[in-house]
Amino acid sequence: MTRNVTIVAAMALPLLLSACGTPQERCISRNTDEYRTVSRLLAQVEGNLARGYAWEERQVVRDRLTHCRSYSRNRKGEVSVYYEPCWRDYVDTERYRVPIDPVVEQRKRDNLAARKSALSNRAASVVQACRQAYPETQG
Structure with missing residues (x-):
């Protein structure tokens, strides 16, 4: 029984954490998910190339x-x-x-870099729109 409770709690944790944060932070997080994923994958591929293995x-x-x-x-x-x-x-x-195959990894890196640059303008405009829609008070 305790193991099942632990598993359910572990599955519910991301849902609980996604409810945290200010409305502005949630807006930015929700709308820049793809950009962050592509950035993470690009960093991973660049690390693979630098090391020579994955x-x-x-x-x-x-x-x-x-x-x-x-x-x-x-x-x-x-x-x-x-x-x-x-x-x-x-x-x-x-x-x-x-x-790894360095040629394949370089091709992945090039494709991810192109996708990241395409998403960066949209991500910047989304961040700006979220900051305008949900201004946070300083204090």
Whole structure:
């Protein structure tokens, strides 16, 4: 039950955080999402080119020795709790290097740079419009 609650809480966190911020910040964030995504991807591709390889991640299930709660009932029907060693699975994220094709990465970089420059004028006008629509008071 606790694991399900944790999973639901983790899924709801981005929704809760998106409700945070001023109306101006939410307007800017909502309307510049594609620009920020393209900028992030461009930085990632440039990093790959500089390193000569890319990073990828994979989920690995491992065992860990821990203490598990156990219950026993005596002849009177009383329940006692005790802890005993047991093995539990946990998920670990591993980063590993992946070889890249420099020609393909340069083509990606060029396309992303062109897309970013095309989106930058729209993003600047959206930011200005959001600041006019939702002025923040200084103080």
